[in-house]
Amino acid sequence: MRKLLDRFEMMSISKFGLILLSPTILILLVLVGFPIVYSIYLSFFDLILSSPGKLNFVGLKNYVDILQNPVFLNSLWKTAWFTFSFLFGTTVTGMVIALMLNMRFIGKSVVITILLIPWAIPRVVNALIWKWIYDGNYGVLNAIFVRLGIIDQYKFWFGESPLISITLISVAYAWKMIPFVALLVLAALQTIPRELYEAAKVDGANGWTRFWKVTVPQLKYPLIIILILQTTRAIKVFDLIAVLTRGGPGDRTMVTYYYVYKIAFDYLNVSAGAAAAYVVTAIIVLFALLYYVLLRGGED
Amino acid sequence: MRLSRARTVRRVGRFFFYIAILFVVLFIISPFMWVVITSFQQTEYLMSVPPRVSFSEFNLEFYEQLFGDENFRKALKNSIIVVSLATVFSMIICSFGGYAVGTFPMRGKSFLLFGILVVQLAPALAFLIPLFMMLRFLNFVDTYRGLVLTFLVFQVPIGIWILRGFFNSIPHDLFDAARIDGCSRFGTFFRVALPLARPGIVAVGIFNFIQGWNDLLIPLVVSIYKTTMLTTYASAFGGLHNIDYGGATSVAVLSALPTIVVAVIFRKQLVVGLTAGAVKG
Numbered sequence: 205m206r207k208l209l210d211r212f213e214m215m216s217i218s219k220f221g222l223i224l225l226s227p228t229i230l231i232l233l234v235l236v237g238f239p240i241v242y243s244i245y246l247s248f249f250d251l252i253l254s255s256p257g258k259l260n261f262v263g264l265k266n267y268v269d270i271l272q273n274p275v276f277l278n279s280l281w282k283t284a285w286f287t288f289s290f291l292f293g294t295t296v297t298g299m300v301i302a303l304m305l306n307m308r309f310i311g312k313s314v315v316i317t318i319l320l321i322p323w324a325i326p327r328v329v330n331a332l333i334w335k336w337i338y339d340g341n342y343g344v345l346n347a348i349f350v351r352l353g354i355i356d357q358y359k360f361w362f363g364e365s366p367l368i369s370i371t372l373i374s375v376a377y378a379w380k381m382i383p384f385v386a387l388l389v390l391a392a393l394q395t396i397p398r399e400l401y402e403a404a405k406v407d408g409a410n411g412w413t414r415f416w417k418v419t420v421p422q423l424k425y426p427l428i429i430i431l432i433l434q435t436t437r438a439i440k441v442f443d444l445i446a447v448l449t450r451g452g453p454g455d456r457t458m459v460t461y462y463y464v465y466k467i468a469f470d471y472l473n474v475s476a477g478a479a480a481a482y483v484v485t486a487i488i489v490l491f492a493l494l495y496y497v498l499l500r501g502g503e504d
Numbered sequence: 505m506r507l508s509r510a511r512t513v514r515r516v517g518r519f520f521f522y523i524a525i526l527f528v529v530l531f532i533i534s535p536f537m538w539v540v541i542t543s544f545q546q547t548e549y550l551m552s553v554p555p556r557v558s559f560s561e562f563n564l565e566f567y568e569q570l571f572g573d574e575n576f577r578k579a580l581k582n583s584i585i586v587v588s589l590a591t592v593f594s595m596i597i598c599s600f601g602g603y604a605v606g607t608f609p610m611r612g613k614s615f616l617l618f619g620i621l622v623v624q625l626a627p628a629l630a631f632l633i634p635l636f637m638m639l640r641f642l643n644f645v646d647t648y649r650g651l652v653l654t655f656l657v658f659q660v661p662i663g664i665w666i667l668r669g670f671f672n673s674i675p676h677d678l679f680d681a682a683r684i685d686g687c688s689r690f691g692t693f694f695r696v697a698l699p700l701a702r703p704g705i706v707a708v709g710i711f712n713f714i715q716g717w718n719d720l721l722i723p724l725v726v727s728i729y730k731t732t733m734l735t736t737y738a739s740a741f742g743g744l745h746n747i748d749y750g751g752a753t754s755v756a757v758l759s760a761l762p763t764i765v766v767a768v769i770f771r772k773q774l775v776v777g778l779t780a781g782a783v784k785g
Contacts, residue, residue, distance in 0.1 A: 212688070212689050213689060217610075218609075218611060220604075221604035222604075222610075224604040224693075225605065228598075228600075229616070231656055232616070232620070235635060236631060237619070239631035239638065240622075240630065240634075242634040243630055304528065307521070309521065311525075315529060316771070316775075319532060321533070321767070321768075324764050324766070325718070325760040325764060326717065326734075326735055326760060327720065328720050328739050328742075328756075329756040329760045331739075332738065332742070332752045333538075333539045336538070336539060336752065336753060337538065339747070341553075342550060342553060342555060342749075344538060347553070379531075379535060382532075439627075442720070442721055443721070447738075447742030450742070464627075469725060474633055477629070477633055478630065481627055481630035481633065484627050485625075485626055485627055488626075489625065492625060
C-alpha cells in the first residue's frame with residue numbers, strides 16, 4: 205500500500221490525471237464510443253433481432269428506406285411543429301417570467317421555489333398530469349372550454365387534427381420547461397452590470413429602448429445556449445409521447461424520436477433504427493451548427 | 505398634487521404586477537395540484553361531468569390500491585436502489601474526473617471534453633441500441649448492474665462538465681501550498697480540493713438523482729421484468745384507452761414527491777448548478 209502511494213507521488217501529473225480519469229474514460233470509450241461506432245457499422249447491415257439469420261451488408265439501403273418512409277417523413281413535420289411551438293412558448297413565457305422575477309417584490313423566493321416544481325417532476329408524471337387534464341370523457345380542459353362556450357360538447361382532443369394534438373403535447377411539455385428557461389434567463393439578467401442601465405438612462409433611453417438595446421444583447425449568449433438545449437430536448441421528446449398517445453391514434457402524433465424507438469425496440473429492426481437515429485443526429489447537429497453560427501455572427 | 509398622482513400610478517402598477525405574479529403562480533401550480541386533489545377522491549367522482557371534487561372527505565382508496573400492488577412495491581424499491589447507487593457512483597467518479605480535468609494541465613483534455621459534448625448532443629437512442637446488445641451479451645439486461653452502468657453513461661459526462669468549473673475556480677496556489685506542506689497527491693485532493701468543491705459535488709448529486717429518478721427511456725430499454733422502475737410502472741397507465749385515473753394520479757403524485765422534496769430542500773444549489781453547467785433537466 206505504502207509503495208503504491210509512493211508510486212503516485214513519483215509519476216508525472218498527466219499520468220496521475222489519467223488515473224483519476226480512468227473510470228470516466230472507460231465509460232466514454234466502452235459504453236459510448238464503442239456503441240456509437242458499432243451502431244454506425246450496423247446501420248449498413250440488415251440486423252433484425254426478431255429474425256436471426258446471416259448478417260448481410262446492404263450499404264445505404266437503410267438510410268434510403270428511412271428517407272422514403274412516409275411515416276418517418278410525416279413525423280419530421282410533426283416534430284418541426286412541436287419543436288417550433290415548444291421553443292416559441294417556452295422562450296417567450298420564460299423570458300417574461302424572468303423579467304418579472306428580476307424585480308423586487310414580496311414573496312419572490314416562494315415563487316422561485318414553486319417554479320422548481322414542474323422542472324423537478326418526472327416527465328412521465330408531466331404526461332400523466334396533462335393526460336388527465338386533456339381526457340376526452342372527464343377532462344377539466346373540456347369542462348372549462350364548454351363553460352366558456354368555446355365548444356358545445358366534450359371532445360376527444362387527440363382525435364382532432366395532428367396540428368391540435370401536437371400543439372397540446374407541446375403545451376404540456378412547455379409547462380414543465382418554462383421554469384428552466386425562466387431561471388436561466390433570470391441568472392443571466394442578474395449578471396448584467398447596473399451601470400449599463402444607468403448610462404442608457406443618462407443618454408435618455410426609455411424603458412423599452414433600454415430593454416432592446418441593453419438587456420437583449422446581453423442575453424444573447426445565454427439565449428442561444430437555451431435554444432440549443434431546448435431544441436435538442438424537443439427533438440428528443442419521448443416520455444411524453446410514450447404516455448400521452450404512443451404516437452396514436454393511427455400515426456397522428458407520431459413524432460420522429462418516438463418512431464425511431466418503435467423501429468428499434470418494438471419492431472426490433474436494429475439496423476433501420478440505427479440509421480434513423482443517425483438521421484435525427486444529423487438534424488440536431490445541423491441545428492447546433494446553425495445556432496453556433498448565429499452566436500459567432502454577433503461577435504465580429 | 506403631482507407627486508400624489510405619481511404615487512397612485514405606481515400603486516396601481518404594483519397592484520397589476522402582483523396580479524400578474526399570482527397568475528404565473530397559478531399557471532405553474534394548478535395542473536399538478538389538480539392531479540394531487542384528484543388522487544384523493546373516490547372513483548365515482550372521477551367519472552362525473554363536469555368534474556366534481558370533495559375537499560371534506562379525502563379518500564386514500566387509490567393509494568391503498570397502489571401499495572397493495574406487488575409490482576408497484578417492487579418498482580419503488582428498484583427505483584430507490586438503482587438511482588441511489590448510480591448517484592453515489594457518479595459523484596465519486598465525477599469528483600476524481602472533474603478534479604483532473606479542472607486543475608491538471610493535461611494533453612488530450614479537449615478531446616475528452618469533446619466526447620462529453622457528443623454524449624450531450626447525440627440522441628440517446630443512437631447508442632442505446634448497441635448498448636442494449638452489449639448488455640445482452642454480458643447478461644446484464646434486467647439487472648441492477650446493467651441499469652446503474654447505463655445511468656452512469658448519461659450522468660458522468662454532465663457531472664464532469666459541472667465539476668470542471670468548480671475545481672477550476674479554486675486558486676491554484678492552495679494546491680501548491682498543500683504540496684509544499686508535505687501533502688501527498690491524494691491528500692491534496694481529499695483535504696484541499698474536495699472540501700472546496702463541495703457545493704459543486706452536492707449539485708451534481710442532486711442533478712443526477714433527479715435525472716435518474718425521472719428517466720423512462722433507460723429502464724424501458726434495460727429492464728424487462730425483475731428490475732422495472734417507478735417510471736416504467738407509471739408509464740403503463742398511459743395510452744389512449746381505458747385509463748385508470750385513480751392509479752394514474754396517485755402514482756404520479758408518489759413518483760413526483762421525492763424529486764420535488766429534493767428540489768425544494770436544495771433549491772439554492774440547484775439554481776447554482778443550473779447556471780454553472782446549463783444542464784439538461
